[in-house]
Amino acid sequence: MTTIAILGGGNGGFAAAAHLQSLGHTPQLYNRSEETIAAIQEAGGVEYSGAAGDGFASVPVITTDLEEALDGAEFIMVCLPAIAFSGLATQLAPHLDGSRPILLNPGSTGGSLAFRETLRDAGCDSVPPIGETNTLTYICRKRGDDHIHISSVVENVRFASVPAAERDAFEDVLEDAYPSPTPVENVLHTALSNVNAVLHPPGILLSAAWIEHTDGDFRFYYDAGTPAVANVMSDLDEERRAIADAWGLDVEPFPELFADIGSTSKEAGESGSFLRMLRESEPNKEIKAPSSVDHRFFNEDIPFGLVPMQTLARIADVQTPTIDSLITIASSITQSEYRADGWTIDRLGLPDDMAAVEEEL
Amino acid sequence: MTTIAILGGGNGGFAAAAHLQSLGHTPQLYNRSEETIAAIQEAGGVEYSGAAGDGFASVPVITTDLEEALDGAEFIMVCLPAIAFSGLATQLAPHLDGSRPILLNPGSTGGSLAFRETLRDAGCDSVPPIGETNTLTYICRKRGDDHIHISSVVENVRFASVPAAERDAFEDVLEDAYPSPTPVENVLHTALSNVNAVLHPPGILLSAAWIEHTDGDFRFYYDAGTPAVANVMSDLDEERRAIADAWGLDVEPFPELFADIGSTSKEAGESGSFLRMLRESEPNKEIKAPSSVDHRFFNEDIPFGLVPMQTLARIADVQTPTIDSLITIASSITQSEYRADGWTIDRLGLPDDMAAVEEEL
Incomplete structure (x- = not known):
């Protein structure tokens, strides 16, 4: 069994710590702020309920000290919003010797590339394989400061790594923990399956x-x-698939992907209808809207989702009017600079040429 | 006093017929469909109430026969959605001898140019002066089939004409009927003040x-x-003003314009705040949202509002990301081809060169 440093104390970090411990792994949990983890430090672990069973997962290391969480860990799982990747990678750089794979759970769009680039910028000579999933492996919400409720362990999660050839480094942990994790050829595929x-x-x-x-x-x-929402989503998805197509990646239509990970009915997925896909999404049905537009649906999914998709489109010379427009209006709504702040070609550390990019993967 | 053919039996046509008759003019009202005017035909006129007084306006000609409405008219006022302009202009072409001014009330963005181009295409050798207002001269709603309630006769309505030099042809009627109509230099100014x-x-x-x-x-x-809406409106307005600026037109910030036509408080207008402008818009406050997205707020204001603004921006080499994005997402929402169906440079009959355009005005 594996000692796994889990970086991040949000819903995903709590779920991963509880679930991986229940499977016999040893989680060591890090979170930047003390407040978020004070209750589980006192309890010595995390209460959990739902799809991964009900119980108490003892977590031997719960800390705000990154080095302590990494000590003895053979595998690093990052469960943090994409906006935290750059700061975390800079902090991690001196602690890496190339031996411990880092899994971004999830990677947003191109997280592994951005993470690698930041490690390199921070002077890390031994960048380990960096993997990413296309969605968080859990649908989960905290119920109190020391209790995570997992309503679903996500099926068929897509994963890949940079370098693509080192994907094996991730398979043991992923195959032990998740139902049918699905390897794909490279991180552009996971990126475009965000x-x-x-x-x-x-x-x-x-x-x-x-x-x-x-x-x-x-x-x-x-x-x-x-x-109306289904129409815009459908036009967005057509552009996403055109980008994937230009990169030679066979991504499925979104309703099919959404059904495949268990988030809507099989029939809705097969129908190809975005409206039906939304209507028949039982795990998401009761989830309330954000209380404000200052929310990760904008602040994360635009700069670390649509902006890097646009970047991949530009390199491949694919037009993306719907994606471009969503970025522009979202930036206007929250008065943010999502395009400038997001994962542009420089931040992904990619050359502006398809063949050269493919060599970087 | 003037015999005025009023073309259109919607809210605007009813309001204009009632109001102009109450001022002593002779309205002759045309509407394409019988159903809309059956009740006022039977009554022999229009009931009205509100800001222009309460009463019954006798309308001597109420007809579905365009020629009958035009017979003896010295002035033509078009109170129709912009989408109807092309069909109407084609029908009107054989009846024109250049002597009767046509006022588009309102002109949307560039309606007078589009109208002129359609008249020319339809073989009209004697195109009269075509004027346009920047907003309908009434805030009004029908209360039943033969009753129009006018909540406001709009102040400071901007108007201009093509050719610009023949603007005088409109002043008598406008100055008699409306509080402080405001002439502007040319129809690009009214267009950009839609x-x-x-x-x-x-x-x-x-x-x-x-x-x-x-x-x-x-x-x-x-x-x-x-x-959020105020932010997007503000970014849109910045682009509108940049276009006007490139054309050498001094248009005011939108809150100022909106206050000037009496639609929000003077203080809100002066503050420049779009949020305050909306919050303090008493005449609009109680107006309900459209019951569907299949509505003129998309179907008219995009193809005959933002698309021609984009056209004027392109000729002047001004970037308009917010306007472009609104057009794209609106087209996606309603699955329409607003860009192709709207007033592009060809439909406005304009050359692709600023100096040449200015000669056309």
């Missing part, structure tokens, strides 16, 4: 006024899963 | 899911007049 980047921006954009008027008092995926 | 094109697209786009979920059961300008 579930949140397709699922969130159309809905939050087309319900921004509703969110602000009601503080998000409606069901985001279900009530705001209307024909 | 109130609806700034006021509607951000709000309907950012509340599209809300509209579809509730059938528009909220107040459009007030409840959906949130900070």
